[in-house]
Amino acid sequence: MQKGFVAYNNEQKSLEAETEGIKNSQTLIQKAMNWFSARSMFVVAYGTGCGAIEMPPVFTSRYDIERLGVVGVATPRQADIMIVSGYCSLKTLRRVIRTYEQMSEPKYVIALGSCTINGGMYWDSYNTIKKLEEYIGVDMYVAGCMPRPEALIEGFVKLQESIRNNTIQPGYVKYREDYAYYQANQEKLLGKETQPVYEEDYAGMNLS
Amino acid sequence: MFIDLLIMLVMAYGFGFLYYGLYRNISARVHGRFGPSLAQSFYDSIKLFTKDTSTDFGWMFFAGPIIMASGAILTVLFIPYFNHGERLVGLSPYGNLIVVLYFMVLGPLGNALGVGSHGNPFGAMGITRGLTRLLGLEMPFYIAVVGLMIANESADIGTIMANQAETYNIIAHPLLFIAAFISFLGFLGKSPFDVVGAPQEVYSGPAVEFGGKFLALALSQSAIFSFAKLLLMVDLFLGGADSLWDLILKTFVLFVASVFVGNVYGRFTTAQSVDFLLKVPTVIAIVGLLFV
Ligand code: SF4
Numbered sequence: 001m002q003k004g005f006v007a008y009n010n011e012q013k014s015l016e017a018e019t020e021g022i023k024n025s026q027t028l029i030q031k032a033m034n035w036f037s038a039r040s041m042f043v044v045a046y047g048t049g050c051g052a053i054e055m056p057p058v059f060t061s062r063y064d065i066e067r068l069g070v071v072g073v074a075t076p077r078q079a080d081i082m083i084v085s086g087y088c089s090l091k092t093l094r095r096v097i098r099t100y101e102q103m104s105e106p107k108y109v110i111a112l113g114s115c116t117i118n119g120g121m122y123w124d125s126y127n128t129i130k131k132l133e134e135y136i137g138v139d140m141y142v143a144g145c146m147p148r149p150e151a152l153i154e155g156f157v158k159l160q161e162s163i164r165n166n167t168i169q170p171g172y173v174k175y176r177e178d179y180a181y182y183q184a185n186q187e188k189l190l191g192k193e194t195q196p197v198y199e200e201d202y203a204g205m206n207l208s
Numbered sequence: 209m210f211i212d213l214l215i216m217l218v219m220a221y222g223f224g225f226l227y228y229g230l231y232r233n234i235s236a237r238v239h240g241r242f243g244p245s246l247a248q249s250f251y252d253s254i255k256l257f258t259k260d261t262s263t264d265f266g267w268m269f270f271a272g273p274i275i276m277a278s279g280a281i282l283t284v285l286f287i288p289y290f291n292h293g294e295r296l297v298g299l300s301p302y303g304n305l306i307v308v309l310y311f312m313v314l315g316p317l318g319n320a321l322g323v324g325s326h327g328n329p330f331g332a333m334g335i336t337r338g339l340t341r342l343l344g345l346e347m348p349f350y351i352a353v354v355g356l357m358i359a360n361e362s363a364d365i366g367t368i369m370a371n372q373a374e375t376y377n378i379i380a381h382p383l384l385f386i387a388a389f390i391s392f393l394g395f396l397g398k399s400p401f402d403v404v405g406a407p408q409e410v411y412s413g414p415a416v417e418f419g420g421k422f423l424a425l426a427l428s429q430s431a432i433f434s435f436a437k438l439l440l441m442v443d444l445f446l447g448g449a450d451s452l453w454d455l456i457l458k459t460f461v462l463f464v465a466s467v468f469v470g471n472v473y474g475r476f477t478t479a480q481s482v483d484f485l486l487k488v489p490t491v492i493a494i495v496g497l498l499f500v
Binding site: 040064071077102103104 | 239248415418419
């Protein structure tokens with residue numbers, strides 16, 4: 001017991017030392033940029049599962065998350081954060097991936113509810129995905145079935161802290177660097193047609 | 209001169225965003241919330257300037273926000289900040305009210321050009337709504353402004369301000385003020401005339417494909433533009449400002465009045481807003497014109 005605890009403690013320390021290293025390697029401009037992106041978050045709320053019902057109270061008078069600089073926007077082009085609120089069926093996953101890829105960097109994902117972590121109560125469903133992080137980069141999980149609005153706010157605060165202190169490797173960086181892994185996972189489920197197929201050269205862009 | 213122009217721009221940017229922060233704060237209190245910090249709009253704009261842009265629909269797409277921004281910047285530079293005519297008069301000796309009115313519609317046109325190139329239906333809907341609304345807005349505003357020009361026998365903003373040394377135009381021509389104030393509410397784009405970017409209907413309308421730096425540019429220009437319109441109203445109807453405090457006080461009063469109207473009334477539909485603008489304020493403006 002004691003031994004295990006010591007081992008755990010050491011591991012924890014080495015992890016923290018690693019993040020300390022990241023923290024100190026930031027330049028002043030990066031620090032300022034991180035501070036601003038933590039202080040102002042535009043959210044596109046993707047209400048996939050039943051957890052979506054907890055989002056309206058977070059954004060309205062009862063919990064008022066605008067205090068923390070978090071506001072909802074209507075389109076992924078303008079968003080910094082996507083909330084995936086619960087289980088994703090295969091059909092939904094396609095849309096989630098497209099929405100995620102339309103957001104401009106730096107972008108973050110909050111996964112809300114147990115369903116996004118390990119499948120939750122849909123752990124043996126033939127039709128929903130089990131781990132969201134196999135398909136897109138996820139930065140913060142909020143556990144619970146369903147999580148209270150306070151939990152979601154806590155998730156936001158934690159995410160803001162980690163962006164400000166640069167203590168995590170953002171999901172979008174992983175997604176960009178490890179794209180082959182994510183793409184293989186996506187294709188295993190959805191087939192080759194995950195990405196939209198553009199047939200014509202639209203407005204002078206080379207899309208091939 | 210150059211330093212003056214720079215100060216004018218920085219002031220417009222600062223006050224524009226400060227007032228926008230206040231707008232969000234006051235609205236939050238009306239909803240029974242705390243609301244964001246006053247500087248939140250600055251944070252938003254700086255953050256957006258540091259973001260990537262993920263869309264590309266050809267050069268016209270990027271030219272849109274730039275034309276909008278130049279429209280807003282030119283408008284603010286042609287409006288004198290103070291009525292003593294010494295500092296912060298900008299380019300106003302080189303242009304009069306008609307030039308300002310011309311630059312005021314440059315923004316929506318630039319917006320339309322940019323939006324036209326990406327072909328998103330929500331953008332096109334937003335622009336159609338915006339230009340339709342503009343049709344209704346311009347009528348009463350132009351009649352009111354023409355009334356002022358006739359009364360002062362001049363189209364120069366400085367002269368109109370100087371003639372208000374004894375009585376402000378708001379008292380001398382109250383009907384013109386009411387008409388101009390209603391269309392000023394529309395120009396600000398706040399409720400009840402916020403048909404253009406209505407998030408629940410057209411998903412932020414013209415801005416739907418813009419993200420990152422170009423959205424930041426669009427936001428900054430709208431902050432500068434709002435302050436320019438406040439200034440214009442202060443110059444035309446409240447006698448301009450003697451000092452910085454006077455300027456802040458007068459723009460603030462006008463701004464708070466517009467915020468309260470916006471928080472009390474729900475959104476008009478596009479047809480309703482044009483209908484309303486072409487009936488109520490236009491008639492008021494015409495009656496006002498008869499008294500000039
Ligand atoms: S975690 Fe629970 S509440 Fe959330 S989507 Fe899954 S089943 Fe629904």
